[in-house]
Amino acid sequence: MSAVLAPRPAAAADPLAAIRDLVRRELAPKVIDIDTKAEYPEAFLRALGRAGGFAGAVSPGHGGNGRGLVHTIGVMEEVAKTCLSTGFLVWCQTAVARYIELSDNDAAKRAYLPRLATGELLGGTGLSNTMKSSDEIEAYRLTAERVAGGYVVNGVLPWVSNLGPGHVFVTGCPVAGEDGLAFLVVECAAPDFKLVECAHFVALDGTRTLACHFKDTFIPEARVLAHPGASAAYLRRIKPGMILAQMGMGLGLVDACAEMMRQSNRTHAHVNAFLDDQADDVESALAAARDATYALAAALDADPSADVVLDVLKLRLAGGELALRAANAALLHMGAKGYLLRSPAQRRLREAYFIAIVTPATKHLRKEIARLEARGAHPAGAAA
Ligand SMILES: Cc1cc2nc3c(=O)[nH]c(=O)nc-3n(C[C@H](O)[C@H](O)[C@H](O)COP(=O)(O)OP(=O)(O)OC[C@H]3O[C@@H](n4cnc5c(N)ncnc54)[C@H](O)[C@@H]3O)c2cc1C
Incomplete structure (x- = not known):
């Protein structure tokens, strides 16, 4: 009797494979010009929109894929691994789409969302x-x-x-x-x-x-x-997800820094071993931050007003601090090679400071966390 072999299920398609490929082909060669010549990556943003990179922030009824923050943060992470500037632009574009999506204004949804989802219209x-x-x-x-x-x-x-x-x-x-x-x-x-x-x-x-x-x-x-x-309730709906989504920038940048540390260790592990932050330390902190980010993103996708405000603020604070720590460690690992104008190590350090100063900045987050904790951290009214 011959054995009947069941057909093997196709491996689950990687939902971000096309984005990763686009980043490698069209963004990576531009990064130095974006950084040193203030080149605005418009062509890449339009291509990313056509490839579905902004579609997570928009519901299927308005031309998106409805996959929410989980998708948006995943795309941002892929882009920020290569270029934080462009990762931030992905945040801007998807944040504005999400604000409109979470409003009650159907005319604005019809007018803007289909074009924001595809990158035909750009926004901040x-x-x-x-x-x-x-x-x-x-x-x-x-x-x-x-x-x-x-x-x-x-x-x-x-x-x-x-x-x-x-x-x-x-x-x-x-x-x-x-x-x-x-x-x-x-x-x-x-x-x-x-x-x-x-x-x-x-x-x-x-x-x-x-x-x-x-x-x-x-x-x-x-x-x-x-x-x-209606503005207090509206701000309560948009704010936690808008802050959490910025984690896409931090996760991508920290991942790239850990990769630089690994690269440097191929030749300099014997001396890099004396530095405070090692690749294993950065990678384990990154893995924890990534798990927490996607768990909170799923919670906010299910309910944008979910009671997770304090968790989001603490994670976002930790994300900014980890970005600074990882970029500092990457530059120390790379040494003078990382200090060259064309090296990503020194660029990552300058970029990391942006994560820590863009609103909500480190000092703003600490102020809000202290306020919420002082009043017993009742998150229901926290974001308003
Ligand atoms: C590259 C970049 C992109 C940004 N993109 C956005 C964005 O898309 N949307 C958005 O809402 N905000 C954006 N911001 C603003 C950012 O989110 C912060 O609000 C801003 O960095 C100030 O925060 P802070 O905590 O430093 O403020 P604080 O420490 O409270 O104050 C900052 C200081 O900067 C001063 N200042 C304000 N404007 C200027 C100026 N034009 N020139 C010189 N000094 C000034 C203020 O008077 C104040 O003294 C951006 C900032 C940067 C650096």
């Missing part, structure tokens, strides 16, 4: 000032006034990335005479709105980070994601 997020002001770190830089059919906005946001003449971004600001904030989609092409070049940065200078000048800028109802009465 101008919520640093909103978050810092609502956490009592600085004053609001924008003010809105309610008028017939929408709002009129005035003020300046100094730094918003992934912008350009045809791009969009989301911001949130107080409304005169009302309690709460208005969350709005801004079209950079609006006639009463201006993008202005700002200072140059030591890293992430290829992120098209521009100042946004509002002068009686009219935002119609169709672009309002939340009015003041």
Whole structure:
């Protein structure tokens, strides 16, 4: 009797294989120009969108794949392994899509989401000032006034990335005479709105980070994601996932640093062994951070307002600290070779500081964690 062999199930397809391939072919050769010549990787971003890299942030009904933060962070991690600047742009693009997706504004969803999902439309997020002001770190830089059919906005946001003449971004600001904030989609092409070049940065200078000048800028109802009465609940929905998603930048960068340490150990293990942080230490911290990130991402994909705010803040803080530690260790392992202008080791160190200073920065996270812990860490109201 001949044995009947059951057909072997096909190996599960790697959902990020195409992204990884695109990064290797189209992003890796550009990294030095992005870093040293402030080149904005627009062609790569458009290609990444066409390959489905932003689709996790958008529901299938609006042209996405609905795989949520788990997918978004996975893509960001792959990109940030090669270039943190571009990893941050992936965060900007997917964050703005997620803000719109989590709003109740169907007109805005129809108008923007299908094009954001494919990278046909590029966008950013101008919520640093909103978050810092609502956490009592600085004053609001924008003010809105309610008028017939929408709002009129005035003020300046100094730094918003992934912008350009045809791009969009989301911001949130107080409304005169009302309690709460208005969350709005801004079209950079609006006639009463201006993008202005700002200072140059030591890293992430290829992120098209521009100042946004509002002068009686009219935002119609169709672009309002939340009015003041609904803004606390809306911020509570978008904020934990927006902060957690930044872990994609940290995981990718730390992975690349561990790889550099391993490479250096092929020839210099006998002396690298005397350094404080070893590749095993960085890799085990990375594995723990990765597990925690994807577990929290799954929880927030199931319920964006899940009671995990304190866990997200602590993980994000640890992610920034690990990025600095890993980049420092990678440079010490690589030595003078890592100090060369074309070496990724010195670039990674400059990039790592961005993870620690972009909102919510290390000091902001520590302030919020202390506040929540002092009041008994009741996370239900924490993100508002
Ligand atoms: C490369 C880069 C990209 C960024 N992209 C975005 C983005 O996409 N969206 C977003 O909302 N925020 C963005 N930011 C802002 C960022 O998230 C932080 O809010 C910002 O770095 C300030 O945080 P901080 O904790 O240093 O602030 P603080 O320590 O509280 O203060 C920072 C100091 O910088 C000063 N400052 C503000 N603007 C300028 C300026 N134009 N020139 C000089 N000094 C200034 C402030 O007055 C203050 O004294 C970006 C910042 C950088 C460096």
